[in-house]
Amino acid sequence: xxxxxxxxxxxxxxxxxxxxxxxxxxxxxxxxxxxxxxxxxxxxxxxxxxxxxxxxxxxxxxxxxxxxxxxxxxxxxxxxxxxxxxxxxxxxxxxxxxxxxxxxxxxxxxxxxxxxxxxxxxxxxxxxxxxxxxxxxxxxxxxxxxxxxxxxxxx
Amino acid sequence: xxxxxxxxxxxxxxxxxxxxxxxxxxxxxxxxxxxxxxxxxxxxxxxxxxxxxxxxxxxxxxxxxxxxxxxxxxxxxxxxxxxxxxxxxxxxxxxxxxxxxxxxxxxxxxxxxxxxxxxxxxxxxxxxxxxxxxxxxxxxxxxxxxxxxxxxxxxxxxxxxxxxxxxxxxxxxxxxxxxxxxx
Numbered sequence: 001x002x003x004x005x006x007x008x009x010x011x012x013x014x015x016x017x018x019x020x021x022x023x024x025x026x027x028x029x030x031x032x033x034x035x036x037x038x039x040x041x042x043x044x045x046x047x048x049x050x051x052x053x054x055x056x057x058x059x060x061x062x063x064x065x066x067x068x069x070x071x072x073x074x075x076x077x078x079x080x081x082x083x084x085x086x087x088x089x090x091x092x093x094x095x096x097x098x099x100x101x102x103x104x105x106x107x108x109x110x111x112x113x114x115x116x117x118x119x120x121x122x123x124x125x126x127x128x129x130x131x132x133x134x135x136x137x138x139x140x141x142x143x144x145x146x147x148x149x150x151x152x153x154x155x
Numbered sequence: 156x157x158x159x160x161x162x163x164x165x166x167x168x169x170x171x172x173x174x175x176x177x178x179x180x181x182x183x184x185x186x187x188x189x190x191x192x193x194x195x196x197x198x199x200x201x202x203x204x205x206x207x208x209x210x211x212x213x214x215x216x217x218x219x220x221x222x223x224x225x226x227x228x229x230x231x232x233x234x235x236x237x238x239x240x241x242x243x244x245x246x247x248x249x250x251x252x253x254x255x256x257x258x259x260x261x262x263x264x265x266x267x268x269x270x271x272x273x274x275x276x277x278x279x280x281x282x283x284x285x286x287x288x289x290x291x292x293x294x295x296x297x298x299x300x301x302x303x304x305x306x307x308x309x310x311x312x313x314x315x316x317x318x319x320x321x322x323x324x325x326x327x328x329x330x331x332x333x334x335x336x337x338x
Contacts, residue, residue, distance in 0.1 A: 044190065044293075044295035045295045045296050047187060057260070058294075058295045058296065061286055061290060062290075065290065084193065085193055086193055086194070086290065086291065086292070086293035087190070087193060087293045087295065088190060088192065088193040088293070090190050
């Protein structure tokens with residue numbers, strides 16, 4: 001019984017640790033938007049973490065800003081624009097579609113198409129060569145083969 | 156399909172390898188913490204904050220105009236700021252460069268004591284206790300040093316300590332900025 005209580009206490013304390021900062025939201029929609037935005041915005045200091053995961057002071061500040069703007073009823077776009085105007089496109093884990101990022105967005109599909117074309121060409125070629133199997137030898141080859149076989153026999 | 160064409164196809168993987176290899180090689184030399192500032196060629200954002208040494212005096216973006224200058228973001232909690240402080244003193248005293256300071260998310264008493272102890276290279280110091288100006292400037296870690304032109308427009312941003320080598324670079328940019336505003 002004691003061990004069960006101890007185990008329960010461990011789980012309870014885990015839940016407490018997970019909450020970095022406690023924000024009260026007006027409604028669940030705001031809470032969801034906040035979570036969505038902080039996972040999609042990158043921490044400028046600790047570069048491979050998003051705002052939601054990072055414990056750095058700058059991430060805490062930026063989370064507070066996102067919270068403030070979400071609660072003030074600002075659109076997602078306004079909030080990401082706010083961040084981009086200060087920290088650059090870099091902070092977006094989901095980059096905007098423009099001339100400098102189209103290779104990111106469409107590059108994989110182009111590669112996929114290229115791969116499909118290559119596979120198509122190869123299989124077509126293979127089919128063509130398979131349809132006309134030509135493994136018979138011509139006169140020259142026959143005499144050459146005979147010569148080679150004879151050589152082997154001499155030895 | 157000619158034999159030359161077929162031979163060429165054999166080299167395609169090698170060509171791809173060389174291209175990717177060259178790109179990766181370039182990538183090795185890049186510094187991933189070097190972020191292009193979003194504020195280059197934009198004016199210092201509007202602000203009104205107290206001076207570090209005089210709470211009653213409000214400093215605004217207009218106080219940073221007049222001549223090309225350095226704008227240095229620092230704090231007493233930042234070890235790299237201590238490292239660069241001697242260099243800033245040298246720049247201010249020996250080369251008469253105007254350096255504005257932003258005391259970023261710091262304690263007033265500690266900052267004043269720091270300037271008294273290590274000498275003060277700054278013409279003026281903005282006391283940005285909550286980091287609001289820092290946020291508008293896109294500061295993500297002290298120290299950061301900006302080059303401003305006479306109109307208070309940000310022309311360059313350096314993240315990290317200002318040492319002899321960085322100063323050589325900043326000096327060039329500062330001279331360029333001065334030449335631009337005179338010409």
